[in-house]
Amino acid sequence: MKGAIFTGLAEFVEQEHSLTLWLEVVDSCTLASKGEYLTTEIYDDEEFFMLAHALSEKLATPAPDLYRGFGVYFFPTLMGIATKYASHVEDVFDFIIIVDSVIHTEVQKADPLAYTPTLLYDRPDDNTLVVRYLSKRKMCHFAEGLILGAAKHFNQKVELSQSQCLLKGDDHCLIRIQKR
Amino acid sequence: MSDQNSKTIDDYKNAVQLLENALQRERNSKKLLEQKLDEKAQQRLDENKEFLKAYQEATSRQIQLQFLSMLNQGMISDRSLKEMFDSYCHNLQQLLEQCPVFLASLTKQTSWQLQQLPTPSSSWQRIDLTTRLEDELTHLISHDQQHWHRQELNGEDPFSTLFHNSTMLFYVISISKSQQRIILLDINHYCYSDDFKNTLRVSGQSFTTAINKRMTEIELSYNNQKLKHTLSTLKKTQQQLAHNDKMASLGQLSAGIAHEINNPIGYVASNLGVLTDYFEIYKNTLNVLSNSLTDKEQEIDPLLSYALEDTPPLIEACKTGVDRVAAIVNSLKTFSRKEQDEFGEVNINDAINSAIEIVWNQLKYEHQLNMQLTPKLPVIHGNFGQLQQVFVNLFVNASHAMSEKGELTVMSQVIADEIEITVSDTGCGIEQKNIKRLFEPFYTTKKENEGTGLGLSVSYAIIEKHDANISVNSALDKGTTFTLRFPIPD
Ligand code: HEM
Ligand SMILES: Nc1ncnc2c1ncn2[C@@H]1O[C@H](COP(=O)(O)OP(=O)(O)O)[C@@H](O)[C@H]1O
Numbered sequence: 211m212k213g214a215i216f217t218g219l220a221e222f223v224e225q226e227h228s229l230t231l232w233l234e235v236v237d238s239c240t241l242a243s244k245g246e247y248l249t250t251e252i253y254d255d256e257e258f259f260m261l262a263h264a265l266s267e268k269l270a271t272p273a274p275d276l277y278r279g280f281g282v283y284f285f286p287t288l289m290g291i292a293t294k295y296a297s298h299v300e301d302v303f304d305f306i307i308i309v310d311s312v313i314h315t316e317v318q319k320a321d322p323l324a325y326t327p328t329l330l331y332d333r334p335d336d337n338t339l340v341v342r343y344l345s346k347r348k349m350c351h352f353a354e355g356l357i358l359g360a361a362k363h364f365n366q367k368v369e370l371s372q373s374q375c376l377l378k379g380d381d382h383c384l385i386r387i388q389k390r
Numbered sequence: 391m392s393d394q395n396s397k398t399i400d401d402y403k404n405a406v407q408l409l410e411n412a413l414q415r416e417r418n419s420k421k422l423l424e425q426k427l428d429e430k431a432q433q434r435l436d437e438n439k440e441f442l443k444a445y446q447e448a449t450s451r452q453i454q455l456q457f458l459s460m461l462n463q464g465m466i467s468d469r470s471l472k473e474m475f476d477s478y479c480h481n482l483q484q485l486l487e488q489c490p491v492f493l494a495s496l497t498k499q500t501s502w503q504l505q506q507l508p509t510p511s512s513s514w515q516r517i518d519l520t521t522r523l524e525d526e527l528t529h530l531i532s533h534d535q536q537h538w539h540r541q542e543l544n545g546e547d548p549f550s551t552l553f554h555n556s557t558m559l560f561y562v563i564s565i566s567k568s569q570q571r572i573i574l575l576d577i578n579h580y581c582y583s584d585d586f587k588n589t590l591r592v593s594g595q596s597f598t599t600a601i602n603k604r605m606t607e608i609e610l611s612y613n614n615q616k617l618k619h620t621l622s623t624l625k626k627t628q629q630q631l632a633h634n635d636k637m638a639s640l641g642q643l644s645a646g647i648a649h650e651i652n653n654p655i656g657y658v659a660s661n662l663g664v665l666t667d668y669f670e671i672y673k674n675t676l677n678v679l680s681n682s683l684t685d686k687e688q689e690i691d692p693l694l695s696y697a698l699e700d701t702p703p704l705i706e707a708c709k710t711g712v713d714r715v716a717a718i719v720n721s722l723k724t725f726s727r728k729e730q731d732e733f734g735e736v737n738i739n740d741a742i743n744s745a746i747e748i749v750w751n752q753l754k755y756e757h758q759l760n761m762q763l764t765p766k767l768p769v770i771h772g773n774f775g776q777l778q779q780v781f782v783n784l785f786v787n788a789s790h791a792m793s794e795k796g797e798l799t800v801m802s803q804v805i806a807d808e809i810e811i812t813v814s815d816t817g818c819g820i821e822q823k824n825i826k827r828l829f830e831p832f833y834t835t836k837k838e839n840e841g842t843g844l845g846l847s848v849s850y851a852i853i854e855k856h857d858a859n860i861s862v863n864s865a866l867d868k869g870t871t872f873t874l875r876f877p878i879p880d
């Protein structure tokens with residue numbers, strides 16, 4: 211996983227809680243990187259899961275909530291990189307739809323070692339978007355957070371529900387987004 | 391707190407502040423560095439961009455082609471429609487995460503049938519239709535072809551009880567004017583790439599094309615068959631017409647001739663009888679007179695006695711000739727008789743037996759008779775005398791065809807709703823080219839005195855009147871079989 215996600219997480223903890231909490235969490239995990247992250251480097255996915263797990267324990271927050279919260283927090287950072295691909299976009303659905311075909315594709319091209327999820331879409335009606343999420347990392351709740359972050363960015367209200375989930379053993383996650 | 395302590399705390403605060411500043415500087419410089427690295431990567435990327443884009447497009451095209459070629463394998467042209475639908479539905483199921491597939495068929499514009507393929511390993515299962523489902527299918531079929539349509543099912547939808555999922559994709563295919571199908575997919579989601587959706591659409595279109603092509607082939611071969619059939623009926627009708635034409639004109643002709651000839655023949659025949667009697671008188675008178683004649687007068691005698699001797703056979707020959715003419719005229723009457731005179735219940739076996747009795751005296755010394763009549767045949771509606779005439783004609787022909795030591799076999803049996811009579815001989819047979827002419831009036835291969843060429847044509851007319859038919863099977867030098875089929879009245 212890209213170092214940017216790790217540094218983002220560190221920032222999230224520092225902002226929402228405290229630097230010391232982050233330092234404690236890093237200390238409590240045995241990390242090959244020793245917690246020294248460079249945004250451009252790639253680190254073992256396992257490190258992220260360990261950190262997130264330790265955090266959720268320390269804060270007594272369920273992991274899905276933690277991932278979701280981090281996603282909402284992290285979206286503006288990601289959006290900062292992506293503005294040039296989404297300058298013409300005004301709607302959250304239109305934006306989410308280009309994440310797979312444009313934004314993640316660009317990420318992939320810039321760093322062939324990067325791994326982004328596969329996102330597939332269906333728009334049964336104007337107010338509904340279904341996102342099929344496929345990834346070895348099973349970080350669908352992080353995706354949910356990013357989606358909520360995106361809605362916030364475009365000043366739109368959405369509600370999310372998942373009918374199928376990789377974490378429950380399904381073949382994919384189906385995230386249904388409903389505009390309110 | 392002591393001074394010493396507060397100083398230390400101030401020092402710490404100071405140190406922390408300094409450290410925090412240092413950390414911030416470190417962070418900033420790190421970010422700067424990372425940004426530079428990113429820019430480098432971006433630069434490399436821009437150089438490769440075009441190539442990568444082309445590569446990506448090529449791979450998605452390839453996936454599409456792969457799926458379509460897999461489909462095409464299921465569409466090779468010797469497959470039946472059923473096999474084609476089978477193969478396409480299975481392919482769709484595989485493509486769409488093993489979703490249940492339904493196939494609705496509409497025949498004759500009114501009657502629906504619904505089948506389901508629940509999983510790839512199962513086979514088609516029939517589903518009982520409710521009127522609500524039928525109405526819904528009738529609604530779906532009105533959607534245009536060449537597109538996948540989609541419907542979200544709510545609890546009220548008639549399909550919601552059959553479907554596992556709430557999304558229905560369907561495709562309408564028209565096979566012919568009276569036959570239409572709908573393929574319905576029970577899918578869990580429709581989150582697919584544009585390429586994938588496009589491939590699905592193209593597959594539907596190429597499937598429709600394959601079906602249409604197959605239908606054209608089937609229709610062509612069907613039309614061809616129909617054409618062939620029509621042609622053969624036409625030929626038959628043509629022959630029949632030609633034959634009927636001859637028979638009809640013969641009928642008209644014979645009605646007139648029979649009337650004109652019958653009278654003269656009648657008095658010629660009776661006059662011949664009277665002439666015979668008169669001749670006896672002349673002869674007796676001459677005998678008496680000759681005794682009283684002078685020698686000189688008797689010189690004319692040799693001529694006279696020759697005339698006397700020759701007259702009776704001449705009269706006899708005339709009688710035979712007149713009888714023959716009378717017989718022909720009588721036969722001709724059969725053609726003109728339109729009314730079904732004296733039709734009633736007839737046992738064909740009886741007609742056959744009586745015909746045998748008439749001709750057997752002629753045949754018994756030369757030939758063998760083999761009778762295989764099924765007893766207790768159902769009676770038919772017909773004319774005994776006419777049928778007898780038919781069999782006499784057939785038996786006489788058979789005996790003419792056999793030189794000596796022949797065998798005549800007559801069989802009768804019930805086959806389905808018909809009585810079949812076969813008359814077989816071991817005679818000379820008939821050349822293929824002549825078979826067509828057998829039933830023509832006046833067609834004969836016999837010497838002038840032996841055949842009139844009317845036997846079979848008269849028989850044909852009689853058989854027609856009985857709603858029966860006659861056919862011939864013959865092998866040269868082996869023999870001939872005439873087969874007659876009479877309908878059994880209900
Ligand atoms: C609502 C919009 C977005 C969603 C739902 C989304 C989803 C995700 C998720 C779930 C991951 C975690 C990796 C995984 O699950 O396998 C991820 C990774 C990532 N995303 Fe996004 N993303 C979105 C927007 C963006 C944007 C705007 C950018 C900006 C360039 C971006 C860049 C990345 C990068 C760099 C990674 C890390 C790749 C790696 O670890 O190798 N994403 N994204
Ligand atoms: N059983 C038979 N075997 C061979 N030839 C036959 C037979 N029956 C009829 N034919 C042929 O059909 C011709 C027509 O028969 P038909 O109409 O009865 O007239 P006819 O017997 O006066 O010739 C016969 O001259 C003969 O050549």
Ligand SMILES: [Mg+2]
Nearest residue numbers: 783787845846
């Ligand atoms: Mg004859």
